[in-house]
Amino acid sequence: MTNKTAIKPNARLIEVFSAIQGEGLNVGTRQIFIRFALCDLRCHFCDSVYTWNTPDNCRIERSPGLRDFEICSNPVSLPMLVEWVERQNLTGLHDSISLTGGEPLLHAPFLVQFLPQIRAVTGLPVYLETGGHRPEQLAMILPYLDSVGMDFKLPSTSGESCWQEHAQFLQLCYDRQLEVFVKIIVSQKTDPAELERSALLVAAVSSEIIIFLQPVTPLETPVAFSQIPVLAPSPAQVLNWQALMKQFVKHVRVVPQTHKMLNQL
Ligand code: SF4
Numbered sequence: 001m002t003n004k005t006a007i008k009p010n011a012r013l014i015e016v017f018s019a020i021q022g023e024g025l026n027v028g029t030r031q032i033f034i035r036f037a038l039c040d041l042r043c044h045f046c047d048s049v050y051t052w053n054t055p056d057n058c059r060i061e062r063s064p065g066l067r068d069f070e071i072c073s074n075p076v077s078l079p080m081l082v083e084w085v086e087r088q089n090l091t092g093l094h095d096s097i098s099l100t101g102g103e104p105l106l107h108a109p110f111l112v113q114f115l116p117q118i119r120a121v122t123g124l125p126v127y128l129e130t131g132g133h134r135p136e137q138l139a140m141i142l143p144y145l146d147s148v149g150m151d152f153k154l155p156s157t158s159g160e161s162c163w164q165e166h167a168q169f170l171q172l173c174y175d176r177q178l179e180v181f182v183k184i185i186v187s188q189k190t191d192p193a194e195l196e197r198s199a200l201l202v203a204a205v206s207s208e209i210i211i212f213l214q215p216v217t218p219l220e221t222p223v224a225f226s227q228i229p230v231l232a233p234s235p236a237q238v239l240n241w242q243a244l245m246k247q248f249v250k251h252v253r254v255v256p257q258t259h260k261m262l263n264q265l
Helices: 078-088 104-122 135-144 163-175 192-205 235-245
Strands: 013-020 030-036 057-061 069-073 096-100 126-130 147-152 179-186 210-215 252-254
Touching: 013 078, 030 078, 030 104, 078 104, 096 104, 104 126, 104 135, 126 135, 135 163, 147 163, 163 179, 163 192, 179 192, 179 235, 192 210, 192 235, 210 235, 235 252
Parallel strands: 013 057, 030 096, 096 126, 126 147, 147 179, 179 210, 210 252
Antiparallel strands: 013 030, 057 069
């Protein structure tokens, strides 16, 4: 039976704004961020708990980078979102559009319709930030993506476990010849055996794929259910983990969240 609600061309959003990417392969580039509501994971280190549910309203930046937000009600229609992104797209300013969340792939039926249009009107590449655990939804929008940053969720750090899904997901990106990298958030509690498993999983697809180890940014207010303080790893831990993983893959880079250093969104 077709779920007509799921294919309605509207989206549940948190915000649209222009900023500097602080993580992964695109660090330092200027992007139009479209932050979608909803997430089906519950990572202990989540710094975006406000995305887990759909708010009544979302906020839309009027002028790129000025944080002059207007408030609009959810859900948002496809033409309206196209118009907002076009408004942000000053000539030459942005390097790409970032689909982020929450988990953007929960909006795959919307994205199938939205992405061809937004590519046509802006000419900008599309970058997907994702938990990397929904290969079926990824397959729906693969033709409209240019690059993907996928998280590996380590059970010891995140409380989630998605090994099989991560493997399928990464293979899909690689087979499509997308620019893809893997990000792994690490804390003092990270189990090195899980890092070794991650490196082997990546190497089974290609040992050339870049892995970013991202020391967790300590949360001011820990997520209530986690009961576990999420602390950044020590310098010795990070050095050991990088050496461990480089036995299996060529590129393991250690990079913290640079947008937090810049005091950005
Ligand atoms: S996938 Fe991202 S948004 Fe979802 S719970 Fe984990 S860190 Fe938070």
